[in-house]
Amino acid sequence: MNSARTTTVATVVRVSTEQIAGPVGQDARFNEYVVPELEVLYRVAYSITRNKADAEDLVQDTLLRAYRAIDRFDGRYPRAWLLTIMRNAQVNRVRRKRPELMHDPDETMSRVADESADAADAEAQLMDQTLAAPIELALASLPTKFRSVVELVDINELSYKEAAEVLGIPVGTVMSRLHRARRNIRQHLESSPVEE
Numbered sequence: 250m251n252s253a254r255t256t257t258v259a260t261v262v263r264v265s266t267e268q269i270a271g272p273v274g275q276d277a278r279f280n281e282y283v284v285p286e287l288e289v290l291y292r293v294a295y296s297i298t299r300n301k302a303d304a305e306d307l308v309q310d311t312l313l314r315a316y317r318a319i320d321r322f323d324g325r326y327p328r329a330w331l332l333t334i335m336r337n338a339q340v341n342r343v344r345r346k347r348p349e350l351m352h353d354p355d356e357t358m359s360r361v362a363d364e365s366a367d368a369a370d371a372e373a374q375l376m377d378q379t380l381a382a383p384i385e386l387a388l389a390s391l392p393t394k395f396r397s398v399v400e401l402v403d404i405n406e407l408s409y410k411e412a413a414e415v416l417g418i419p420v421g422t423v424m425s426r427l428h429r430a431r432r433n434i435r436q437h438l439e440s441s442p443v444e445e
Contacts, residue, residue, distance in 0.1 A: 278319045282327040283312065290331060293407065293415055296400045297339055307342070311335040332407075332414045340417075387437035395430035402427055 290311060294304035314334050315322075322330060388396055401412040402423070409427075413420045 275316070275319055278322070278324075279316055282319065282322065282324065283315050283331065286328050286331050289328060289405065289407070290335060292405045293332065293335065293401065296397065296405060297335075297415070307335060307339055310338045310342070314338060329411055329414055332411050336415050336417055383438060383441055384434070386441070387434040390437055391430055391433055395426050395433065398423055398426040399430045399434070403431075 287308070290308050291304060294307040294311070295301070298304045298307055311331060311334050314337075315331055318334075388399060391399065397416065398412060401407045401415060402409065407415070409420050409423045413423045416423065
């Protein structure tokens, strides 16, 4: 994780834990189950929001909700538990902003991702340039519902189940979209001239 992202995540955790103080056992469970997943939470939040500030807010909201519910968590699959909390937090954030969009959650998440991508600042757009330009172009050419699956599974390395929980769709749909997205990327790369 780069130092800027580490600082951001550390700040979010510090602010979150300062805002709510619980019993010592609650703090220990939070440190055991939640803190190790911070990097993944931030990467997924950034993939969902496409904006650094919104990603930080979403992670903080997720951490606050997790902290309040940690005493009810059974300790199994902390990443899946946290991603479910994050998904629900994002749906609630969107619902508060645009309640008329919640008739179709897939469409809502697509619109929010598109709107967030348009509003992202230059720093956020340059933050993660790990892919070569032709691959980035191929990825950008995908419809949002396919691009988001590629970002979660192939770039952020979530499992199919975790990606399904983040997106609120069945695992089979994740697999189908991922297959189609990879095929489309491959076709785009094969049809595009390579500059040397």
